[in-house]
Amino acid sequence: MNRDALFAIFEKHCGAEWQQTEPVALSAWETVEALWPLNEYFRPNYQAFRSLQYSSAFEGKADEALTSFAINGAWGLVSVETWRVILERQQQAITALPLHEISGGKPWVFVPPTLPDTALTAAAVLVVLHGMKLPFPVADRASYEPSLKPQG
Structure with a gap:
């Protein structure tokens, strides 16, 4: 988690008073919904990275790209290997x-109650995907087709 960037997002969208509010937990499904829009970025280039092997050497670059996206709303220049790390993290998180x-696990993402829905993706990216340790073995994504809408 990138705590400094997360707090900057809260300050940007909620003002300094966010610190005086009781945080609200996002459910697992709300967090999944917040991460789902990343598929929009995977879709145009997934052919290039869907079968690429995961390399932990690009985890630091993935964290940099995730922070840039959350703070600036733009990814910057991201290598195909870095995209592969971000894809794997997002897929394992969802x-x-x-x-x-x-x-019975506790929620992972807590946000100020005044955080607008438009900022939930940035918050979820910084809490869940930034620095994420993969909970499952890396998957072969050769047949992955990113969907723009959650199923279910």
Whole structure:
């Protein structure tokens, strides 16, 4: 998690008073919904990275790209190897979050109650994907087709 960037997002969207509010937890499904729009970025180039092997050497670059996206709303220049790391993190997160909640786990994402819906993706990216340790073995994504809408 990039705490400094997360707090900057809160300050930008809620003002300094966000610190005086009681945070609200996002459910697993709300967090999945917040991460789902990343598919919009995977879709145009997924042919290039869907079968690329995951390389932990690009995890630091993935964290930099995720922070840039959350703070600036833009990815900057991102290598195909870095995209592969971001894709794997997002896919594992949208699998792990509901499983964690179903098994009685506590929520991962807490936000100020005044944070607008438009900022939830940035918050979820910084809390869940930034620095994420993969909970499952890396998957072969050769047949992955990113959907623009959650199923279910």
